[in-house]
Amino acid sequence: DTAVSQTPKYLVTQMGNDKSIKCEQNLGHDTMYWYKQDSKKFLKIMFSYNNKELIINETVPNRFSPKSPDKAHLNLHINSLELGDSAVYFCASSQDVLNTGELFFGEGSRLTVL
Amino acid sequence: DQQVKQNSPSLSVQEGRISILNCDYTNSMFDYFLWYKKYPAEGPTFLISISSIKDKNEDGRFTVFLNKSAKHLSLHIVPSQPGDSAVYFCAASGGTSYGKLTFGQGTILTVHP
Numbered sequence: 001d002t003a004v005s006q007t008p009k010y011l012v013t014q015m016g017n018d019k020s021i022k023c024e025q026n027l028g029h030d031t032m033y034w035y036k037q038d039s040k041k042f043l044k045i046m047f048s049y050n051n052k053e054l055i056i057n058e059t060v061p062n063r064f065s066p067k068s069p070d071k072a073h074l075n076l077h078i079n080s081l082e083l084g085d086s087a088v089y090f091c092a093s094s095q096d097v098l099n100t101g102e103l104f105f106g107e108g109s110r111l112t113v114l
Numbered sequence: 115d116q117q118v119k120q121n122s123p124s125l126s127v128q129e130g131r132i133s134i135l136n137c138d139y140t141n142s143m144f145d146y147f148l149w150y151k152k153y154p155a156e157g158p159t160f161l162i163s164i165s166s167i168k169d170k171n172e173d174g175r176f177t178v179f180l181n182k183s184a185k186h187l188s189l190h191i192v193p194s195q196p197g198d199s200a201v202y203f204c205a206a207s208g209g210t211s212y213g214k215l216t217f218g219q220g221t222i223l224t225v226h227p
Contacts, residue, residue: 004157033214042116043158043203043217056214090157097213102148105157 003027006091006106013081014114020077021109023091030096031055032074033103034066037088046089049074050097078111086113117141118206120218127225133191135202135221140185143209144216149178149189150203152220158203162189166208194225 006023013019025032033056034046048056049068063079078085088110092103118139127133135149145166150158164171164178164187171178177190191198204218 035217041219043205043215045214045216048213058214092157102160102163103158103215105159107155107157 002106004091004093004104004106006089006109008109009107010110010112012112012114015081015083017081018077018079019081019111020075021089021091021111022073022075023106024073025091025093025104026072027093027095027104029093029104030071031094032068032071033092033094034074034076035090035092035105037090037108039087043090047074047076048097055097081111081113083113086111115140116219117144118204118216118218120202120204120221122221123219124222124224127194127223129196129225129227130193133189133194133198133223133225135189135191135204135223137187137189137204137218138185139187139206141206141209141216142185144206145208146206147178147180147187148205148207148215149176150205150217152201152203161202191223194223196225196227199223199225 004025031050033048035043046060047066052068065077068074088108090108091106148163149161151161152158180187201220203220205215
């Protein structure tokens, strides 16, 4: 029973398209995140939500719009995709706002923009 | 500006020997440090952590050492096993980075039988 699941796992699309990645956690956690792993392999935070409220927005272009319909879901919508958006996107959750630092990650969604 | 760096992209070790993975950070406000392990096509999983009030934390075969004056931490795996082969990420939080983890770029560990 997957704790943090994200779909799709692979996404290949053309520049200019709009796409979404969905994430769900069944751990009962209050906080969810989106991280991006770029070509240099660094994992960088994009957004975090606590109980459906945005608490971190890490200077991400406004083409990226997260949406949290409830605390178990955090979706990522990307408009007007660019080549540089190609990356692996990881969803994660934590019990609260990172007091202990332990995040639970999904398997990642590899986005390729052609 | 990368505040957490893992300068060794890869490390190869014989089974049964010690693996030492290193991590350096620049932000003196970081007060909590973690190691994550990642297998291919999976998300990172938490391995071990250490608070800045300690200099060592041990969990079975895994020990993390923190040297605050040098802004350096290391992960020791003894004895190394082939199943330990994975990418290891160092991460830190605290100060203005409260509420988020800042990750290094990872070190690929290969343990040979």
